[in-house]
Amino acid sequence: MNLTLLKEFFAGFLRTRHIARHFRRLALLENFTDTTVSREVPPTLAQTLVSAANSDTGQLLNNLGSHTDGLSELEADARRAQYGLNEVEHEQPLPWWTHLWHCYKNPFNLLLTLLAVISWLTEDMKAAIVIFSMVVLSTLLRFWQETKSNQAADALKAMVSNTATVLRR
Numbered sequence: 001m002n003l004t005l006l007k008e009f010f011a012g013f014l015r016t017r018h019i020a021r022h023f024r025r026l027a028l029l030e031n032f033t034d035t036t037v038s039r040e041v042p043p044t045l046a047q048t049l050v051s052a053a054n055s056d057t058g059q060l061l062n063n064l065g066s067h068t069d070g071l072s073e074l075e076a077d078a079r080r081a082q083y084g085l086n087e088v089e090h091e092q093p094l095p096w097w098t099h100l101w102h103c104y105k106n107p108f109n110l111l112l113t114l115l116a117v118i119s120w121l122t123e124d125m126k127a128a129i130v131i132f133s134m135v136v137l138s139t140l141l142r143f144w145q146e147t148k149s150n151q152a153a154d155a156l157k158a159m160v161s162n163t164a165t166v167l168r169r
Contacts, residue, residue, distance in 0.1 A: 017102045018091070018094045018098075018102075019150070069167070070166070070167045071168065073168060093154075096147075099143065099146070103143040103146065109138060112134060112135045113131075113132075115131050116131035116135065119131060
């Protein structure tokens with residue numbers, strides 16, 4: 001129970017900072033190890049797949065509206081118009097000001113900001129300046145580190161290529 005709450009809290013944390021894209025593989029692996037997830041194929045899909053596997057190649061290609069030598073450009077364009085492009089959706093990176101706000105907005109920084117305001121209101125300028133500089137320094141350091149790590153993760157993702165060879169008639 002507590003582990004589930006912790007996972008939900010962490011997932012919410014990742015979603016609010018728009019960095020969940022770096023943890024998708026972990027979520028995929030968790031699906032394989034989680035026993036509460038049903039891995040059963042729906043009966044209609046299972047029946048369709050079994051009938052496709054057992055059918056003759058020519059019959060299957062005819063049912064799918066394809067040919068042994070692939071689709072023509074016209075047929076491919078018609079399928080693209082009907083089903084859309086065959087592309088993987090990519091998450092857009094955050095603008096820098098939103099990322100900076102997310103780096104500032106954590107309970108520790110908010111508490112220190114409150115303490116700095118209280119110190120300023122009580123005319124303890126030295127404490128207010130020190131606390132405020134701690135908040136600024138920690139926010140900028142976190143912003144810089146996360147920016148560098150996001151750039152490194154994006155560079156690693158750019159090294160992975162997903163390509164397919166398509167033969168046309």
